[in-house]
Structure formats: C-alpha cells, structure tokens
Amino acid sequence: CNTFLGARSVNIQCKCQMGVRINSLSSLERLKYLLNAVEIRPVPDRPKEHLGNRILVKLQTLKFDIEIEPLFACIALYDIKERKKISENFHCDLNPDSLRGFLRSHTPSIDLSTQARSAVFSVTYPSSDIYLVIKIEKVLQQGEIGDCAEPYMVLKESEAGKAKEKIEKLKAQAESFCQRLGKYRMPFAWIPISLTNFFNLSTLEREIPEAEGLNGRSTSDKRATLLQARRLSERSLSSEDNYPVSNFKTVSLTLSTFFKQEGDRLSDEDLFKFLADFKRSSSLQRRIKTLPGTLKLEISPASENLGYCLTAELLPVKPFPENRSRPHKEILEFPIREVYVPHTIYRNLLYVYPQRLNFANRPASARNITIKIQFMCGEDPSCAMPVIFGKSSGPEFVQEIYTAITYHNKSPDFYEEVKIKLPAKLTEKHHLLFTFYHISCQPKQGASVETLLGYSWLPILLNDRLQTGHYCLPVALDKLPFHYSIHSPEKVPSQTPPVKWVEGHKGVFNVEVQAVSSVHTQDNHLEKFFTLCHSLESQVTFPIRLMDQKITEATLEHELKLSIICLNSSRLEPLVLFLHLVLDKLFQLAVQPMVIAGQTANFSQFAFESVVAIVNSLHNSKDLSKDQHGRNCLLASYVYYVFRLPDPQREVVKPGNVGASVAKSRYYTFGRTSAVSVGSKLLQSRVISCSNPDIAVTQTATDEEVKNIMSSKVRERSQISGDSYGPTPNNLHLFFEGWELALQMVVSTGMVRESVFKYAWFFFELLIKSMAQYVHNIEKQDNPRRSRFSDRFKDDITTIVSVVTSEIAALLVKPQKESEQAEKINISLAFFLYDLLSLMDRGFVFNLIKHYCNQLSNKLNSLSTLISMRLEFLRILCSHEHYLNLNLFFMTSASAPASPSPSLSSQNSSSCSSFQDQKIAGMFDLSAEYRQQHFLTGLLFTELAAALDADSEGISKVQRKAVSAILSLLSSHDLDPRCSKKEVKIKIAALYLPLVGIILDSLPQLHDFTNARSGKGRTGNPEEEQESAGAISQNVALAIAGNQFSLRSSGISLVSLPYRQSATLGPDTTRNLLICFLWIMKNADQNLIQKWIADLPSMQLNRILDLLFLCVSCFEYKGKQSSDKVSTQALQKSRDVKARLEEALLRGEGARGEMMKRCRIPAGNDRLAGLNENLRWRKEQTQWRQANERQDKTKAELDQEALISGNLATEANLIILDMQENIIQASFAAECRDNLLGGVLKVLINSLGCDQSTTYLTHCFATLRALIAKFGDFLFEEEVEQCADLCQRVLHHCSSSIDITRTQACATLYLLMRYSFSSTSNFARVKMQVTMSLASLVGKSPEFNEEFLRRSLRTILAYAEEDADMQATPFPVQVEELLCNLNSILSDTVKMREFQEDPEMLMDLMYRIAKGYQTSPDLRLTWLQNMAEKHTKRKSYTEAAMCLVHAAALVAEYLSMLEDRNYLPVGSVSFQNISSNVLEESAVSDDVLSPDEDGICSGRYFSESGLVGLLEQAAELFSTGGLYETVNEVYKIVIPILEAHRDFRKLTLTHSKLQKAFDSIINKGQKRMFGTYFRVGFYGSKFGDLDEQEFVYKEPAITKLPEISHRLEGFYGQCFGEDAVEVIKDSAPVDKRKLDPNKAYIQITFVEPYFDEYEMKDRVTYFEKNFNLCRFMYTTPFTMDGRPRGELSEQYKRNTILTTMHAFPYVKTRINVIQKEEFILTPIEVAIEDMQKKTQELTAATNQEPPDAKMLQMVLQGSVGATVNQGPLEVAQVFLAEIPADPKLYRHHNKLRLCFKEFIMRCGEAVEKNKRLITADQREYQLELRKNYGKLKENLRPMIERKIPELYKPVVKVHSTRESFRNHSFRKYDAQTSSQST
Secondary structure (H helix, E strand, C coil): CCCCCCCEEECCCCCEEECCCCCCCHHHCCCHHHHHCCCCCCCCCCCCCCCCEEEEEEEEEEEECCCCCCEEEEEEEEECCCCEECECCEEEECCCHHHHHHHHHHCCCCCHHHHCCEEEEEECCCCCCEEEEEEEEEECCCCCHHHHHHHHHHCCCCCCCHHHHHHHHHHHHHHHHHHHHCCCEEEEEEEEEECHHHCCHHHHHHHHHHHHHHHHCCCEEEECCCCCCCCCEEEEECCCCCCCCCCCCCEEEEEEEEEECCCCCCCHHHHHHHHHHHHHCCHHHHHCCEEEEEEEEEEEECCCCCCCEECCCCCEECCCCCCCCCCEEECCECCCCCCCCCCCCCCEEEEEEEEEECCCCCCCCCCEEEEEEEEECCCCHHHECCCEECCCCCCCEECEEECCCCCCECCCECCCCEEEECCCCCCCCCEEEEEEEEECCCCCCCCCCEEEEEEEEEECEECCEECCEEEEECCECCCCCCCHHHCCHHHCCCCCCCCCECCCCCCCEEEEEEEEECCCCCCHHHHHHHHHHHHHHCCCCCCEEECCEEECHHHHHHHHHHHHHHHHHCCHHHHHHCHHHHHHHHHHHHHCCEEECCEEECCHHHHHHHHHHHHHHHHHCCCCCECCCCCEHHHHHHHHHHCCCCCCCCCCCCHHHHHHHHHCCCCCCCCCCCCCCCCCCHHHHHHCCCCCCCCCCCCCCCCCCCCCCCCCCCCCHHHCCHHHHCCCHHHHHHHHHHHHHHCHHHHCCHHHHHHHHHCHHHHHHHHHHHHHHHHHHCCCCCCCHHHCCCHHHHHHHHHHHHHHHHHHHHHHCCCHHHHHHHHHHHHHHHHHHHHHHHHCCHHHHHHHHHHHHHHHHHHCCCHHHHHHHHHHHHHHHHCCCCHHHHCCCCCCHHHCCCCCCCCHHHHHCCCCCCHHHCCHHHHHCCCHHHHHHCHHHHHHHHHHHHHHHCCCCCHHHHHHHHHHHHHHHHHHHHHCHHHCCHHHHHHHHHHCHHHHHHHHHCHHHCCCHHHHHCCCCCCCCHHHHHHHCCCCCHHHHHHHCCCCCCCCHHHCCCCCCCCCCCCCCCHHHHHHHHHHHHHHHHHCCHHHHHHHHHHCCHHHHHHHHHHHHHHHHHCCCCHHHHHHHHHHHHHHHHHHHHHHHHHHHHCCCHHHHHHHHHCCCCCCCCCCCCHHHHCCCCHHHCCHHHHHHHHCCCHHHHHHHHHHHHHHHHHHHHHHHHHHHHHHHHHHHHCCHHHHHHHHHHHHHHHHHCCCCHHHHHHHHHHHHHHHHHHHHHHHHHCHHHHHHHHHHHHHHHCCCCHHHHHHHHHHHHHHHHHHHHHHCCCHHHHHHHHHHHHHHHHHCCCCCHHHHHHHHHHHHHHHHHCHHHCCCCHHHHHHHHHHHHHHHHHHHHHHHHCCCCHHHHHHHHHHHHHHCCCCHHHHHHHHHHHHHHHHHCCCHHHHHHHHHHHHHHHHHHHHHHCCCCCCCCHHHHHCCCCHHHHHHHHCCCCCCCCCCCCCCCCCCCCHHHHHHHHHHHHHHHHHHCCHHHHHHHHHHHHHHHHHCCCHHHHHHHHHHHHHHHHHHHHHHHHCCCCEEEEEEEECHHHHHHCCCEEEEEECCCCCHHHHHHHHHHHHHHHHCHHHEEEECCCCCCCHHHCCCCCEEEEEEEEEECCCHHHHHHCCCCCHHHCCEEEEEEEEEECCCCCCCCCHHHCEEEEEEEEEEEEECCCCCEEEEEEEEEEEECHHHHHHHHHHHHHHHHHHHHHCCCCCHHHHHHHHHHHCCCCCCCCHHHHHHHHCCCCCCCHHHHHHHHHHHHHHHHHHHHHHHHHHHHHHHCCHHHHHHHHHHHHHHHHHHHHHHHHHHCCCHHHHCCCCCCCCCCCCHHHHCHHHHHHHHHHHHC
C-alpha cells in the first residue's frame, strides 16, 4: 500500500498538525457482523404477486414441406416427474395471410391480444423433467389423422409436375373444408422441447429449498387494477429474492421433426408416457410416425421490465408502448407444489378440462364428436356469457368454444383447456353447459353440419360454494327441462315427460374443473368464516344457507365463534392466500362489539385466540420463511404494510363487492428506519397510508422534552388532566377497547399464553402501529408526550413489560431450547421499548428499562446469561435514532446537533457542566454520576465492564457481544450525517471517555497480536511463512530475551506488563475493542487528552503505551495477499489431506513409508508453527467452505477490501502516533521522560517492523528524528537494545523500493549516527549495531534489495561529506569506514545470490562469511543464526541445531571471560559431548576480544538468558531431527543455569521434554533414519575452486543414488549447459588426463560410516553409530584386466576410507575430504568377507526375537538352496578344493575353511529353527530344505576337514601401532616374516 488518504506534518518539537485525514475510522473496518446484527429489523418484503423463473418463448416460424392449409400451435409446460401440466395453454397463429384468409368467414373480428406470438412462462420449481410441448392443430377435414398427414410425409413444395398439381388440388380441398368447417379443429402433430438447459440446475439442489422457504415472499410486485376495466398495471422484479434465476443466454432453436398425433392416445396420461420414453431414448421416433417440417423459436430469460406485456387476465403491464403490433402474453403457472404467497391482485379464473366421452352404445351417427362449452348466467340460449378466453387470431372473449374432433371415434379423449373469467358475483343460475354434436365432414344436400347428440351441465355453485374437481356427468339426449341449472345432472328431480339419458343416467362424460381465484377460498372453514362475517356486516335475510345447514339469527353468534375457533384447521395454502383478509376480519371482531338480534356479542377472546393460533401455525410451518429474528415474513409484511386500526365510520362492505373492497389502497406503510441508516421520520413513516413506503413525508412531529427523564418516580395520574385526550372520544374508545385485546397477552393462560410470549414480536408491533395510528388519527403529534396516553394505558404497558420480563427470566432457567426462545422474546421486548421511545414519554420508558434490568438481575443466577440478555436488549435500544439526545451527550444546548424533536430539557440542561468544572481524570471513569447523566450509555458500559471482569463459562461469547455493541454504536455515529461536524464529534467522544478506563483495566485480557506475527519472514508466500514461522523457535526466545535480529517484532514483548495473564479475549473481540479506543482518541478533544495524560501516573502511562503497542500489531496492513491467501491455504489443505491419506495407507512402515514421510514436515515439535499440522486427520482443518466462499469474491471486491484494510491501517497508526506525541509532550513537561521514552520507542520500532503505508512512514520517521534530537543521550545510554532494533528497522527501510521511504530512512539513520557521535564522540556501538543489522538483513530477508540499499549508503555518505558542522571531527572518516564495511557485506551478499539455487555452496559461503567474523562475536553469531534459518527452511533440523550450538558455545566463551560462575559452561569445551566440532569456537581469546570494549558482545544473546534461549531452541530442533540423545546433552548445560536461577517452572518444562525425548528413544530406537552419505568429486576447470575437490554430502534418510545424481546433474547442467555436465558412473579412481577439458565431471559414490574395532566398543547404540562421524568407506570391485566383475578366482575389491575435516552432523551438510586411504582385497579375502557376511545374516535371522519365518526362509534359501550364481558351494570348490601352492595363502585358506565350518553349523541351526516355525502346508518345503542342507554338508565335508600341516607351526606375534583394517591383512604378516627371514 503506497499511498493512502491522510497527510500530516511533524515538526522537530514533536508537535503534530493534522492535515487531510480520514473522517470515519470505524467505517473503514468492514463490519461484517452488522449484516446479522441484533438491532437490525429487516424491512419485510412488500406484498407482491408471485412469479417464478420467467422465460420468454417466441415462436418465429411454423411450416411443413407443403403449405396447403392453416395450422395452429398450442404451447404448454409439462413436468413428467410430477405427471402434471404446470402452465395454462398459449395459443399462437403463425399462418401466412393467404392461408389465414381461408377462415375469414369464421373470424369476424381479430383482437390484438390474440395475435401474440411470444409468451412469458413462469416456473417456480425448475427441474430437468420439464418439457415445453407444442401441439399442432388443423381445421377438421374428412379422414383419419394419418390420412390427413400422409401428403405432408411424401410431398414437397419444391417438386414439379404431378406433385405440384396434387398440392394445388389439396390446397383447394383444404380451402373448401375451411369455409365449411372452419370453426372445428382436429389434432395433427406435436413436438417436445426439454427445458433442462434453461434453468440454473447446477445449484438447484441448494436453491430449491430456498425457493420453498421463500413461499412467504414473491419475486415480483404487481399492482394491477382489481377492477375489470382495462388499466395499466405496474410490476417490478425484486433483486433481493433468491430463486435460482435463469441466467442463460438467448437460444434460437430450429426443429425439423414433428410427431404425428395418435387418435386413440390424446389424453395427458398418454402424453406423459410419450415424454418419459422421449427422455429415456430416441426410440419414440421409431414407434411414432414423424412429419418433416420446420419450427423456429427463441427462448430467452424474461427481462425485468419486459415491455408490451399482457397479464393472464389480458391486462396491460407497464411499460406498454402503443407502437407495438404483437404483445407478449404472461402464461399462468400451475405450480407442482404449494406457493405460500397471499393474494395481492384480483384473479378469478376457471379452467375446464373435458377429458373423455363414452358414446360407444350410441347410434352410428355419433362418430365425429365435438363438445360446445358455454358459461351460462341463465337457461335461455341468449344467457351465454362472453367470458371464455378466445384462442389465436380471433376475439379476446367468446361465448362458446368447441373441442377438437377425432375422426370416427365414439369414445374420444380430449385435451382441450377452456379458460373462463369468472364474474365477481356468482349466483345459483351460473352454470357450465356442455352440448355434444356430431360433425358431418361430408357435405350433404340440405343437411346441417352439426347433429345434436345431447347435453350436460355443471352448476358453478353448490351451497353457495364454487364447484371444482373431477366430475363424471350423465348426458341428456333431449332438450333440457326447465330450471335444470339449479340441480346437478346426477340429481335432477323426475320430470314429465321424463328426461332421456345416455345409458340410463350413467356418467359417461369425464370433466375436470379447477379455479385460480382470489375471491373463492375453496376451503370450508374459510368459506364459513367469511360468509358469517359478511352476514354481520351486510343486510342479509335470515336464515342464511351455509353448506348443507341453515343458520338463523339466533344461532349466528354460536356458529361464528365455532368458525373462528376452526379457522386454524384450514389448510395452510388457502389460509396464507387469504391471510390479510382473515387477520383484518379477526381484528375487527376483536375491536368492534357486534350487535346480533339486538344483543351485543363480544368475540374479543375468541378472535384473539384464533389470531394466536394462526400466528403459531405460520411460525411452525417449515415451508414459510423467517427473518434473522425468527419472525414469520408473511406476518411481518402484514403488520408493516397492511394492518390498520378498524375504522367504525367506514362504509359497510357489501357481500358482492369483496374484490372492490380489496381494490382500495390497503397497504399502509409501517416503515421503520434501519438501525444502521439512522433515519429521522419514525413517527410519520409508521402512520402514512401509502402504497409506496419510500415516498418522503414532510416532518412535523415534535419529540417529547427530556427534562427529568431520569426521575425514578412516575408522576401521579391526578397530575395529568383527563381533558388531554382530545375532542374525539369515539376514536379514543375504539383504541382502548381494541387494546383490551392486546392485554389478553397478560391474562391468557395455557397454550395460548405460551404462544403469545413465543411470538410476542407480532403483538408488540401491532400495538406500536396502533398507537402510532391513534396519535396520528386524533392529531396528537404536537401534544406533549406525557399527555398522549392515559395513566391507565401506561399501567397496562408497565404490566405487559413486567409480565414479559418475568417470562424471559422463567424461560432462561430451563433447557437450551427454552433459552433460545427467551432470547427471541427479549429481542422483541427491546424493540417494543425502542418503538415506545418514539411515541411515549421517555422518562416513563426509561423507568421501564430500569425495571427490566432490575427484575432480570433478581431472577437470574447465571452471570453470562444475564449480561448477554441485557446486552442484546441495550444494543437494540441504543440503536435508536435519537440515542445521543436521549443520553444528554451535549455539554451546552448551542452545541447540540439539531434534534428532529427539540426538547426543553435538552436546551436547558445543566446536568453536564463544562470541562473546566470537572475533574478531568473522573471523566475517564464509569462513575455513578456518569451513569445517572447518561442512562443508556452508562448501562451499556456497566454491562461491558461486567463482561470483561467475569470469568464464568461461556463468557467469551458475551464479551464479543458487548464489544460489538459498542463498535456498532460508534459506526452509526460515523454514518450519521448529523454527527459529521468536528465539534459534535468531540462531544460524542466525550460521552465515551469512560470506555478508555474500561479498556485499560482489561489490558491483561487482550489478545497479543505480537506473538501471532513473531518470527515470520516478510514474504508473500504462505508456505514459506509456514516453514519459517518459529524456525528458530521464537516462542522460546520471546520468553527469555527475544530475537534481536528478527526483521519483525519478535524481540519486543510487553515487558512493562508483569501482570499480563493469558489472553481471554479472542482476536476479533480485541481488534474491535481497540478500534473503539482509537475512535475515541481520534475524535476526543486533544487538549483534554493532553491534560488527562499529564495527570496520569507513570504506571498508567506505561499501560497506555502497552495498549498502543498492541494496536500497532493489530492494525498491520495485510494487503491483497491476505485476501487471496485463503485459496492458497485451501490448496495447502488439500496437500495436507493427501499427506494424511498417504500416512493412513502406508502406516509409515518400511522404506516406502519413510520415503513418503520425507516429503512432509516431521511431526513431533509442537513449538514449530505449522509442523504439527500432520499429526492427525482433523475434520475441522479442511475448511473447504471458507475457501470457496472467499474464492467466490470478485477481484473488485478483493481490491476494495485491500483498499479499506490499507486505509484503516494507516489511520489507526497515525492515531497511535498522535497519542505517543501527546505522551512525549506530557512526560517532557512533567520531567518523567526516563520512564516513558523506552516504551514510546518500543511502540515506534514495532510500527516500523510492520507493513505500513508511505504516508505513515513519513510521519513516523519525522517523529523518530525529533526523538533522537531531543532525547539522544537517553537513547544511546539507557536503551541499548532498543537502539539496536531501531538500527535494523531503519536499515530495512533503506532498502525500500519507494523513493520517499528510502529518503526518510536515510535521513533518520544519518541523524542516529550523528547524535550518537555527538553524545559519546565515539559511535562504535552504533557502528556495530548497524553492521550486525545489515548482516541479519542480507541473511534473512528475501525482500532485501541490494541496489536500493547501495543508493541509500551513498546518500548517507553524501550527508556526512556535506555536513559542515562535522567536518572538523573524525565523524566523516568513521562514517566512510562504516560504509566500506557495509559494502563488503553487500559484496558477500552478491555471491550468495549467485548460489541461491545451490544450497551446499550457499551454506559454504555463509560459513566462510561467519568464519571471517571470528574476531567479531556479534556478527559471527548473526551469521550462525542466518545459517540456522536457512537450514530450517530446507528441513535440515540437525544442522540448524548445530548452528545454534556453535552460537551458544560462542556466548559461553564470552560469559566465561566476563565472570566465573560454577553453574555456567566453561567456554566451548563444555559442549564437546554435543559435538566435537564446537571447539573451533574457542578461538576467541583475551588478546583478540575484550568484552569490555564498547560495542563488542552487546547483543541480548550475550547473557545467561540468551544462552539458555539458544540452547533450548537447539534442543527443539534436535528433537525435530530425531536426535533425542543430543537433547539430553543440551539440557545438561541448561539445567544447572535454571537451578541457579530457581526457575522451577522452566525446570518442570525442561524435564517433561527430557522425558518425551527418552520415551522417543525407547519407542523409536532403530526405526530412526539419520541420514545417507555420498562421496561427491568434482573434476574439470569449469568448477573453478571446486576442481578435484572431494566432499562427503549428507542427504536425507534413504536418499537413493539416482536422486542426488539427478539433483546435482540438473543444477550444474543449468549452470554450464546440459551437454557440458557428465556424471561418472563408477567409483574407480579418476584419471583426469582422459577427461574432456571442456566438460564438467561429477563422480558420486554411496559411502557408509567406518569404524575401527576399538571404536565399536564405545559405539553400542544405533544413534552412536550414526553420530559424530568423520570416517567413511566405499568399496570398488575390479579385476586385473580392468573389468569391474569377473570369475570368483579373479575378483578383487578396493576398500577406500575417507576422512572429513569435521564430524557429521555439522553446521553444513557437506564437508571436505582431507584424507583418503585405500586397501585391496585378493579374491580369497573377498570370499572370506562374503562368507562372514552370510554367516552373520544367518545368525541374525535365527536369533531374531520375535522370530520372522519369512526372513529366515529367505536367508536359508540363499544359503542352502543356492547351487549356481557363485553360491557357497561354488566358493568352496574354487578356493578350498585344493591346498594352495603359494604358502602365503595358507592362512587365508584356513580362515576360509573355518568360515565354512561355522557357516554350515549356522545353516543347521537355521533349518532346525525353521522346522519349529513352519505350518502344516510347508512340510514339503522343510523336507526340501533339509535335503539341500544335507547335500551341501556332504559336499563341503571333505574340504572343511582338510587341514594344512604347515599352519600348526608356532605363530609369530605381530607388533603394530595401529589397530585398523591393515592388522587383519595377512599380506602384512607375510611381508614381515619375509623381512625377518632375510
């Protein structure tokens, strides 16, 4: 982050003048928790018409290969899984005008709406089973469907000749049929289209439940007219809804194959079977005939503002331009499941589906059957109503419609859908009339086209209820009798003459009727309730008929109560659909007493209980959505938009005008300003009746005065005049009578009471809205708040609050489920009082709050629960828009922000005097006086303090709540435009000053962010961070002395906090608390802050500095890396999972398991960050969801987050800098700077070690320079370690790539040198510190830039040369000398950069640099630490530990010279048991080093605690590397020091680690793999200094030769070119003369540790044989003729022993070879060695415990069963068959004979052992082994028993000074005897 908002200037006197700064601190913090903050009541969705996923289908072309007649398309959606048609039909005419003209005589008028060719379909529940089915019909003609379709299959328009003539003939026939039969249709073809690709089905599984949950919410808002007149309606799509929106691109489809309709398979059931087959395979095309043709259509998402659109009722929807020719039609959806959305528009549609007719027994004339369907309002033919929606290219509404005809079928199936617009008022005369006709296709002279077959009908109403469902109706043959329509066809009374029926009055006609209506409930309970309510409101004649019963006026009251009780038994869907009307009626019954038969009937209790039951049902339904507070969205929407007080003066609604009553604007705004957006029109927004809640209203309300609002006594009722209610007692009576119902909350019992409290929010909000409407209706807005409501009403409110509080307390002591319920009630009560603050006297409300707090305290025992409940309660109250005025935050009335309701008490308040009149220190304390003056804030702070002090279970969650509440308050002030002025902010900050005291008191509990960052490299790579975090264990170093040379603040801890406890607050909670602290410090009056600081004791000031130190670490700029890191971490997690899986599969056994383990970080070191990740498979560590959520963010969002983070970091650090300067000024004035400057400097150094913006760094360096100028003496004398850290931080910034930062850092560093010289005339210490800092910098920091640093050094040199004041002093010369040293270090760095990819060469170079600082212990120590860090990154933990051991030996040398203490190690000699190499550190002597010299050994590691820290880190690394025995040796040095210091805590920890180490030795033993060694020789001039050099390389365990060979060949191939590097494959001596001088040769040989026999006595354990190694051996087989391998008699072997300069393990992983010895074995000696090895293998396998049968059999097979391939027998035959002629070989012969003797004996033992181990099925194998053993023994016996007589002469004893391999070579003996004989 290079540049951020904010500028400032700091002058040399440390005075801060703030420039342009970020105005809002807390707004920079992304308060994500606010999204779900408890004080936010989401505004409910406005009631809207429900629409699902909308897709627009445009038909463009429909034609076949021949165009001879008009064709008609009908489109609908079908769900084959649910086997349901899910949309109504859309009819479309795509015929050209020429063909449409055929039907001109049948279509006298064509309305525009019927010409639509595009339809908007809606799908609420998308699935892959939805198909768009297009059915094609044609005009009826003679012949079967197949006959009519045949020409379409065989003819083409393009053909000429006879075909063309035939087409013309067919066209003429078609025209004839059209003129005669144009109004009749016949089925022709159909085609299905899958809609799978047009819905977002990839997320369907997740989103469909959401869609179901949103049934209480709809996806569009449609305000259509509810009258039948054509008015434009408006609709807007909500962007907040979460349906799986179809976001596909527009798709154009061209289909060329149609399926022919089957005349006997036309029903929907048949269609679903076809579609299922079609989905499974294409076999449908083989079974059904197809027609060639072309259908072009376009499918696209329906846009939000689709223009020129008609609703399902053909009402235009805005925008509706006049210049369009063809509108879009919305097609009504029939959802497969319930959609719970209340009716908000008028819809009254009836759908009739004729299904099947059975005229099989009718005379022969009934063949081509059609049904004429009419909607009748009487029995006369003229009573047919034009309410049937027409099809395409015709009138909008018709009086009759005909079904399609199946040729010559007496029992036809029908697929017709008849859509009818029902009249608003239905009577018993309305009915459906079905007339059945036979249609003559053949014209006959004088004969009519239609032949009447019969009639049937269906009354629309049955017992005044709409009839829907499936019916099987009889068909009458004759004319229907008079008054037939009032009876159903099945129950027609007997007539004279009798009616003739088909098949004797049996049902032969199946028809289905369905309604979609906002008028007819289609539920018995609702129907009864509405009917009885209507009878109360309207003038009706009793008795009234209801279903099958008659209700008289006397029984009306009883029946109405029953119907109210039964309301909750209604089905959920109709109850929701009519919810608004049901609740309105119930509230009307509850409020208005009804007069029935002259008697007053009170339904209040019944209505209330019914409301409670409905509320309970809606909340309990899983299909209905709820908001974050658990409020049912439907009910919230009802209260917010619909509910209003029943008006007694309104006109009575007539029963026939239900739709009209709803048509009036009934959506009353009940708006609430969001707690975050701080609105100011609460009262008005609640009472304005408007269909748009967003319309601004002129504000006229006046707030109640706040004078005496804190008085603990409520005034006597007698003090308030009863005349204050105003002139409308009617309304008053109405209001209080109505809220007798609300008081049912108090008196209710049982389940009703439980539900009332459970859903108290609903009743509270109803009460609040009623109160607001009441105040508005009687125009009391201008009245004083105290006189708005009566004392009686206030008593009732007090009772309600008290009862609800008791209920909350009672629930909280119950199980967890009940506690959750109590929290919801608590939140509801808080919102209730929140709302009362806007309506009632605030003193009264404050007393309610006080009563609530006291009542809860008295009844609850759990402190965390109590604080949590009160916190949520107070957080909601404090989110009030007038919160500040309520808390009297202003000091004088003139400075108060303009209150929306200016109050007398606020203007005259004298409760808060000026600053001068108060003791400033007291302003920062939460005193009783403060709590009295600032009631709500005082309560909130009291809860915060209690939460921070508490130590009970679950308190951390409560603490997080408390801090979040404060932070949200401060955020709201920043967002409030009324609080934008500086003087207002100052007064607001003064209100929060006690919070500073609370934060300082909680300092020991805050999360320490410094530890979280300690030891991490400044890299952007999280993997590197993981490896390097704590590599040189920073936890240990921090505990003792810290790491002086770390780039980050690992060396700085809160030293001034001896009382610091373990952190109890989480990082997020601490961060939020610190933001609050900084907000106050930023906005408070700076003069006040300075005065406060000046009065504070030094201990308190140190606590403030500790707090600032924490703030710096907390608000470090993370940049984009932190945002993007999650995805990288997710990748790392997947690698970890893979690693764990490998471990689970391999169990870590064998070589493969070890190979796998090498790829991972070893477990076993809990201190090393990131290393214990692989210990166990932890489910919680695979945070895939978090990673995915973060990856879902767009780049713009991540950039925005980074920008906000940067701004917050800059602003926070600038505030911290201001505070430090205030402290400096205060301490300077009080002359107590010595105690504070160290703390200030610590904070500044910490901030320089964090990532900062250039803006902050500019100011920080300016402050530093001012400090150096004013307090340089103190800095250089007292704060030596701080000065060292400062040098390192400033030097790091000297290598910055940003010019301004480098300039500032150079100036600061030069000033540091200049003042150190001026104060001491010798700045040796600063020189040393700068040099060490640079050494540390180049060794550790990957960001270090050499070029920029060189520029900075040149700049500093220029300063020194141009500084006129210093020219007469030696200062410029010393600066130049220092810069020369620094440049030499940089030169070493350049070399290091060259070998960055060659780790061995890099470590050699670093070792050489460290060696060069032999006379400068500080720098040598620094480089040893650098080496340790590099080793740790490469996971060479043993070498890293050795570096630290050497460093510790260096420190021990210094300590032993400084003072002689018996518990300290005596220099480096004491470390010999750890490593023999460590003696090289003893080169330090008194003549070379004087510890007393200024600047020498000044680092913090040159101390006892530093020594312990180094050794403990070394022990940790040894443990990680598996060298547990060495851990013991290290602690042998540490323990005496700890004992001397009586540090028993650390001794406990040390001994526990020792126990762990010893346990590991016992458990792991020889399973450990310590390393593999290779000899590597370099040959060729290309290698430069490495030419002809040999090294022993230490590689990780079980590294194979090809691995290291590939690595070295690859690396040097990159350096010199792949063709220039060659690996020598053998281990023979290299003749350089035979090598190509232009090539580089590498010889790699596997070597093993070599020990003399005397050494083996001391090297007993596996560890001892792998530690402190300096001799290695490798073997080279050869023959005298140059071949590597030959016959047994000619096979020689060369043993080469290498001696290295140092012993392994060392501070490097490769060591030079300084000595090479070679010994040649003759063939017989090779045979002796082989047989000894085989005998050892046999012995080991035989004696193994527990026995391993497989291993034993394997060794036996190679010993006994081997008869070829140089087996034992062949060896014996070659060397023992004859006594050698050469006497020199006698001894070898005899030794080989004895070897065979022992070998055959061991074979016998092994065979016997195997006999005891084998199972029954291996007996034959055992016999075979024994047989082979016998043969071998027999063959070997003569050779074994043959002795050489000469060998039994006296033996001459050999005298030798060396016990080595040579002593055992008989060649030496022979040479000696020969010399003696001569």
